[in-house]
Amino acid sequence: MVGLLEANHGGTQDTYAVQDYMMSRDALRMLIQKVDLRAVFSRSYADFLAKFPSIVTRNDFESFYSFYLTHVKAQIDEETGISHLKVRTFSAEDSQKVAQALLDAGEKLVNEMNDRQRYNTLHAVQSELDVTLKELHETEMQLAAYRYSNETIDPMKQAVPMMGTALSLEATLSMMEAEKKQLDLTAPHSPLRKVYAQRIASIQTQMKNAQAHITGHEMNSGSLVPKLLGYDELAVKKTIIEKKLAAETTALEMAKAQADRQMLYVTVVAQPSLPDYAAYPRTAVFIVLTFITMLIFYVIGSLLVSGAKEHTLQ
Amino acid sequence: MVNKKVRSAKKHVNLTLSQSILTQLRVIYALIMRETLTRYGRENIGFLWVVGEPILFCGGVTIMWTLVRPSHEHGLRMTAMVVTGYVPLVLFRHAVVRSTKAYAVNSSLLYHRLVTPLDIITARITLEVIGVMMAAILVLCGAVSLGYMELPEDWALTLSGFGFVVFFTYGISFIFSYLTERSDLLEKTVSVLTYLALPWTGAFVMIDWIPPKYRWVLEYTSPIANGIEMMRSGFFGSKVVPHYSICFMTYTSLLTFMVGVYLCLRVRPHIELS
Amino acid sequence: MSRLICQDLSKAYHVGKKRRLILDRVNLEVNYGDRLGILGRNGAGKSTLIKMIGGIEKPTSGTIHYGMTVSWPLAFGGAFQGSLSGHDNLRFICRVYHLDYEETLDYVQGFAQLGRQFYDPVKTYSSGMHARLAFSLSLAIEFDCYLIDEVIMVGDARFAQRCEDELFAKRADRTLLIVSHNTDFIKHTCNRAALIHDKKVFLSSSVDEGIEKYYSL
Structure with a gap:
């Protein structure tokens, strides 16, 4: 009975895992439990020398294991990468049953190996990603708290219209000053000069206020610059975390893809077959082989005897 | 009948089988002792040359290869590869060379009717086997104590492999002793043949190293390569993937031995006496 | 009755592609206690016959039935490893034939009297010393039949x-197969004679007749 199976990809080391498992004591224990292997090898119709326990073997697990090794063979054909599983028992059904159980166990083993490997590759990346997400969340919270405490949404954006106001004030101021100079030249005694002077002074005050609002140094002045400092720090941190997150997400995707590619699987090239006549013992081969062997021994023996008999003086 | 004090030749007449076998063993022993004297003489180390010759060969080659070649090849210690390859190779080559014209040069022995050609060749090969084995032990001890190689992982496997090589060597030497007595052409080409057969003995490679397409050449035609493979399997353990078949070695060696003994029992009319 | 019987013994050598027949279906029977002198010209196949009986060379066809234990042929060369000392050769023979080392050493030293040269390589020996060693070593083992190929005449008078x-x-009761050109020696020691000529062995009824035939060739 021959079952063929293939362990695919994942390096040559893994290919031997299934084979080694099938020839292991663990597999034997599994078979004893699942298909009652002891009963299989001690059928009443088995002859007294071939069965287990027989009169020439001890009845312990270790002896049974060496007996098992002579009846089950899992070998890899190195050229094709296909493993061959051979099971010999005293009946065709038993053989098929045992082979099927071994194949199932092999598949289970491979699945376990896959799960383990998948877990190993993905776990590290996933946990890093989790940490980053948490960090991002924390940063967002910090930012919100900052906005709340400083009554500001985005100091930078807020500063833009303020700067605009300051600029228009400056433009108005320079226009006023120009008009006042003109007036000084054309009508030095005009009453309007006083009005201009007052307006210029008020605009200058306004400008000073606006400037203090944007770039002032005192905290209580409501200046935007110190607010900007704290805000920028948080904003940069957030950007960095976001980039990190993007990179880690890609890594996770790749790890997933790789894990999928590294999947081991057992393909049963040919199902365990049910032989329709007993393949063993090979009676004819045994008889011929025994005959030839005996003949060779007989010829060598008689040649040596006749050679020895030559040692006489008559 | 087997009393040493009896000087009558009649004690060598009408022997039982066990007495014949004892006589044969005694004759082979006498031939071995004589061969050590004729080959190495009594001067200087004399008998010790039995070991000296192969040890110079094995040891010399081992030292040279260890120095010249990288220390590992295919993950195996260079020195161990050389020792496991050269010991059987030296045995095989020396035995075959020794078996050529073994009878013509020893024709004086055949004046004694208790000495048969089979005894002569058996004694020669046995002496060669003893020498090579002692040399192997010495080289092994030297290389191990200097740390150039480790002891075999599985002694039984290593020794059985060597045993198969020895067994096959006896058979092939028997055959060669007959053939070279009959054919001058073969006698003159034996040393060339043994040289050409070097790759066939598989002494320098593991069968696993060569492409699968050509493996059969060593695996299914060369009992020596099988034996060496078995030795190395015992030597390196799970570090190598051995390709050998005990069945193949047993049958080829038995058949060779059978043919060899048959030919040696029939070589006598073809021996050119001086 | 323990006898050494050669049946239809043939021996051919291959020289290049040519096949040269040395002995052609030879029949020979030797009884226990016979002292057979083998005569023949150089290259007639005397040594070949002795070597076949000694079991060193296998006959191309035919069989030899051994009813007795036969020594290795005592001849020049052969049997010993030249690079080893006489002593080493002795040890080897003791091991092969399962002999008591001390006893054999005493016997060989007493018989061959090689003295200190016993411990020198055999290849440095003179032919006389070589013969003495060969003789003493083969006599250290009690064979039923000794095969002697020319060696005996080499030693000095004392030996x-x-x-x-x-x-x-x-x-005196042992069987001897002696190859020699020395007809006097054969006449003196042998009670039977055989002549090898033209790939065949001719047994003579008496030693004198054999020697006569040999001279008439």
């Missing part, structure tokens, strides 16, 4: 006398 004692007096 010849010791051989006389050991081989012909003490072991």
